[in-house]
Amino acid sequence: MNIEELRDFCLSLPGVTEHFPFDETTLVFKVNGRMFALTDLEGPLSVNLKCDPELALELREHYPAVRPGYHMNKQHWNTVDIDGSVSDGLLREWIMISYKLISEKSRKK
Structure with missing residues (x-):
């Protein structure tokens, strides 16, 4: 997966928006105004994802x-x-886990 595929997959999910709230290289994906994935556009490609602690x-x-x-x-x-x-x-499965954790938490509030 490259950055374009990562971005396309995240943006294909319902209600997802992209932002640069921290700086011009940290791309953040949000659902219902809450972060579920972050990646840095500089350096080796990686993504931060929300996950159940266990x-x-x-x-x-x-x-x-x-x-x-x-x-x-x-x-x-x-x-x-x-x-x-x-x-x-x-990787898509883990992105979906993060997305669902955030979107479900947002709906409960």
Whole structure:
């Protein structure tokens, strides 16, 4: 997956918008005004994704490309290096998990 495919997939989800709230290189995807995915347009491609804390730990143990969320709450966020070691299908699945966690939480409020 490259940055264009990542962006296209995130924007294909219902209600998703993109923003640059931090600087001109940190692309943030939001649903209902809340972040569910972030990526830096400079440097090696990676994405920060929201995750259930237990699943976050499990993914870090099984995938070297998954690590605690960079500049995020490490209990609830993972950074996934998009280096080809994780399939695009699995990456899309993890993006959907993040999207659903945020959109469901937003609906409850």
